[in-house]
Amino acid sequence: MATFKYHLLICGGTGCKASDSDGIITSLNKEIKEKGLENDVKVVTTGCFGFCEKGPIVKVLPDNTFYTQVTPGDAAEIIQEHIIKGRKVERLLYTDPETENHIADSKHMGFYQKQIRIALRNCGFIDPENLDEAISRDAYMALGKALTEMTPQEVIDEIKKSGLRGRGGGGFPTGLKWEFASKNEADQKYVVCNADEGDPGAFMDRSILEGDPHTVLEAMAICGYTMGADKGLIYIRAEYPLAIKRLKIAIDQAREYGLLGKNILGTDFNFDIELRYGAGAFVCGEETALIHSMEGERGEPTFKPPFPAESGYNGKPTNVNNVETFASVPVILLKGADWFSSIGTEKSKGTKVFALAGKINNVGLIEVPMGTTLREVIFEIGGGIKDGKKFKAVQTGGPSGGCLTEKHLDTPIDFDNLIAEGSMMGSGGMIVMDEDDCMVSVAKFYLDFTVEESCGKCTPCRIGNKRLYEILDKITKGEGTMEDLDNLKNLSNVIKDTALCGLGQTSPNPVLSTLDNFWDEYVAHVTDKKCPAGACTDLMNYNIIEENCVGCTACARACPVNCITGERKMPHHIDQAACIKCGTCMEKCKFNAIELI
Amino acid sequence: MAKITSLNDLRKIKDDLQEKIRLRENAESPESMAQIKVGMATSGIASGAKEIFNFLVEELDKRNVSAVVTQTGDMGYSYAEPTIEVTLPGQDPVVFGYVTVDKADEIIEKYIRNGELIEGIIPANYKTIDD
Numbered sequence A: 001m002a003t004f005k006y007h008l009l010i011c012g013g014t015g016c017k018a019s020d021s022d023g024i025i026t027s028l029n030k031e032i033k034e035k036g037l038e039n040d041v042k043v044v045t046t047g048c049f050g051f052c053e054k055g056p057i058v059k060v061l062p063d064n065t066f067y068t069q070v071t072p073g074d075a076a077e078i079i080q081e082h083i084i085k086g087r088k089v090e091r092l093l094y095t096d097p098e099t100e101n102h103i104a105d106s107k108h109m110g111f112y113q114k115q116i117r118i119a120l121r122n123c124g125f126i127d128p129e130n131l132d133e134a135i136s137r138d139a140y141m142a143l144g145k146a147l148t149e150m151t152p153q154e155v156i157d158e159i160k161k162s163g164l165r166g167r168g169g170g171g172f173p174t175g176l177k178w179e180f181a182s183k184n185e186a187d188q189k190y191v192v193c194n195a196d197e198g199d200p201g202a203f204m205d206r207s208i209l210e211g212d213p214h215t216v217l218e219a220m221a222i223c224g225y226t227m228g229a230d231k232g233l234i235y236i237r238a239e240y241p242l243a244i245k246r247l248k249i250a251i252d253q254a255r256e257y258g259l260l261g262k263n264i265l266g267t268d269f270n271f272d273i274e275l276r277y278g279a280g281a282f283v284c285g286e287e288t289a290l291i292h293s294m295e296g297e298r299g300e301p302t303f304k305p306p307f308p309a310e311s312g313y314n315g316k317p318t319n320v321n322n323v324e325t326f327a328s329v330p331v332i333l334l335k336g337a338d339w340f341s342s343i344g345t346e347k348s349k350g351t352k353v354f355a356l357a358g359k360i361n362n363v364g365l366i367e368v369p370m371g372t373t374l375r376e377v378i379f380e381i382g383g384g385i386k387d388g389k390k391f392k393a394v395q396t397g398g399p400s401g402g403c404l405t406e407k408h409l410d411t412p413i414d415f416d417n418l419i420a421e422g423s424m425m426g427s428g429g430m431i432v433m434d435e436d437d438c439m440v441s442v443a444k445f446y447l448d449f450t451v452e453e454s455c456g457k458c459t460p461c462r463i464g465n466k467r468l469y470e471i472l473d474k475i476t477k478g479e480g481t482m483e484d485l486d487n488l489k490n491l492s493n494v495i496k497d498t499a500l501c502g503l504g505q506t507s508p509n510p511v512l513s514t515l516d517n518f519w520d521e522y523v524a525h526v527t528d529k530k531c532p533a534g535a536c537t538d539l540m541n542y543n544i545i546e547e548n549c550v551g552c553t554a555c556a557r558a559c560p561v562n563c564i565t566g567e568r569k570m571p572h573h574i575d576q577a578a579c580i581k582c583g584t585c586m587e588k589c590k591f592n593a594i595e596l597i
Numbered sequence B: 001m002a003k004i005t006s007l008n009d010l011r012k013i014k015d016d017l018q019e020k021i022r023l024r025e026n027a028e029s030p031e032s033m034a035q036i037k038v039g040m041a042t043s044g045i046a047s048g049a050k051e052i053f054n055f056l057v058e059e060l061d062k063r064n065v066s067a068v069v070t071q072t073g074d075m076g077y078s079y080a081e082p083t084i085e086v087t088l089p090g091q092d093p094v095v096f097g098y099v100t101v102d103k104a105d106e107i108i109e110k111y112i113r114n115g116e117l118i119e120g121i122i123p124a125n126y127k128t129i130d131d
């Protein structure tokens, strides 16, 4: 057997594949062959490294060199310089946005230093299409331990003791949920994995499934053992073709090795898993709607109780967990509940995966211990705000969450703290906003999403959210009144209290939290008819800067409503009352004489 | 692939497979094991550094000694090529010059395994390669 001197890990996640990581693999393999290095260098396609924005990523081991934005054309240089001559290819190294220094290896990147990877432990480390690699990293070992050395109740107790809470949004204690499902007697029970991931901007579940599918399969089987279920279903959105492909490969390989199927590892435990596809409606991520959708009914939520643990899929006891929740389970059984519960805060144990997005330097996927502060996430891991702008707010919990501001930066992130501050953990989306973002528009954006995604079954959500949206729209156009602000608050509270499912119950959160934290900004829109962030174009005026205007008349000739006047070669003037804010004049002016204020 | 029919089977297979990703696992925590850098500038390669590099990687693996072996460019000791730099956990780096296969063998057995100092160390106003 060849002893490889180098492993080249190439990201095969959705993000990097989109920028031709497959082409890089082909070129690297070709170079390696040409140079006769087949026995020295091993090329491995892995899942996501979390640094997608700077992808495609190529990582060289053992020296942890981290190359970003690699193209197939760079393959020859990587092989010639790095592998043959031992010199790093400087121009492909990651550049620290603050110091502008090249950083040689991932161990020294601020992005990775504060992370602890539990759910993502194998993402960007193993080839997700190769069960052998997974096994060498302990895949199915926890299942083996559970089946041969533990009773179902002992497994449940271990999970309970670990303090693991659901990562799908609600934060319900996982061990307790498993216990409910195990206590309900029935001839057939089901384990369901919720891979619907509907929060806009979120991609943690997709990355886990693409990077380490076996961990999810294994955890589902462990759950099946505790509750007495022999059937697992993964509900995944059809827009995740790569995750689906990798799951299918993983299920086939696990069956072939006898790790799924009958008499697993020589015991009398049977378990098998099938995929179910969702059409990608946000509400279908809600567990009752998800179950109805799998049954072939309309994907609409129904009132709980009965909880799925009692009457779920086909009316049978069903346990629904999120992808990331499952991904934490095998490690807990192998390393122990005490190890897991030593990480995190008093009531939120372990780690959480977040998708960082928005106006932040290091856009990407991260996993940090619960209790990490927003400041550490945004400024140390995230590398701070883009273009040296000022931090304004961060939205956590997606459309169900709220925004947090400067004064929350040192709050340790966990389930309870985020709720106490008027937001929530949600599935882990984190959208960072800077001084140019208008908070009224942000609230409007989320309400627009909610109105679009509401299933329409109950009135508060169907009509109430539409009204919220309309009021916000009015405010951004400068037509709002102080009474509208009162109405926003009252209506939000009514919707929260009366909507049928979690979607409606949480949809006013973005409105309430922006009202709370950015009241002055709302008032400025209403009373001064101004958008302090300069984002609401309806509240802006086009203005000609006299000193810059040479009187070329280009703007006046282009204005569709003829509201620009002025003598040739003299400064021009816009009649604000007549201007329809089409922006044409600004486009036409070649002298930077027209501004938007 | 035959089916895996017991936890012990699975453990055995895992142990066999683990070798294949040991290089990757070691790279996860390089600070906890010996780190060896082989000088691979033109002068190093001409004087046989490649051979030393291959010998180290293969032998460390065979002898089950955890270490991370990388190549590096010029180490600034061209008169003493091939040179290698060894950093044991928690210690300052030490550079060996005129390394032959026999010397490399001795470095593995004595210095890396037991921390015994041996001849061939290039002393003095040392600066690390990456500084």
Ligand SMILES: Cc1cc2nc3c(=O)[nH]c(=O)nc-3n(C[C@H](O)[C@H](O)[C@H](O)COP(=O)(O)O)c2cc1C
Pocket: A165, A166, A167, A168, A169, A170, A171, A172, A194, A195, A196, A197, A198, A199, A282, A283, A284, A285, A286, A287, A288, A320, A321, A322, A323, A325, A326, A427, A501, A502, A503
């Ligand atoms: C509108 C809405 C959307 C949801 N979307 C998801 C989702 O995409 N993925 C998910 O795991 N849970 C989602 N949930 C939460 C699920 O209902 C359920 O609580 C979760 O899957 C349970 O798993 P956990 O305990 O492991 O978190 C959603 C809930 C609501 C109300």
Ligand code: SF4
Pocket: A283, A300, A301, A453, A454, A455, A456, A457, A458, A459, A461, A462, A499, A500, A501, A502, A503, A504, A505
């Ligand atoms: S709250 Fe909205 S999404 Fe939920 S059931 Fe009512 S209408 Fe449907």
Ligand code: SF4
Pocket: A544, A548, A549, A550, A551, A552, A553, A554, A555, A556, A571, A572, A588, A589, A590, A591, A592, A593, A594
């Ligand atoms: S196009 Fe610009 S420079 Fe010309 S008249 Fe208009 S504002 Fe003045």
Ligand code: SF4
Pocket: A542, A558, A559, A560, A561, A562, A563, A564, A574, A578, A579, A580, A581, A582, A583, A584, A585, A586
């Ligand atoms: S924005 Fe449009 S309407 Fe207003 S002055 Fe410019 S060209 Fe005329």
Ligand code: FES
Pocket: A011, A012, A013, A014, A015, A016, A017, A047, A048, A049, A050, A051, A052, A053, A055, A056, A057
């Ligand atoms: S997809 Fe490649 S780093 Fe995320």
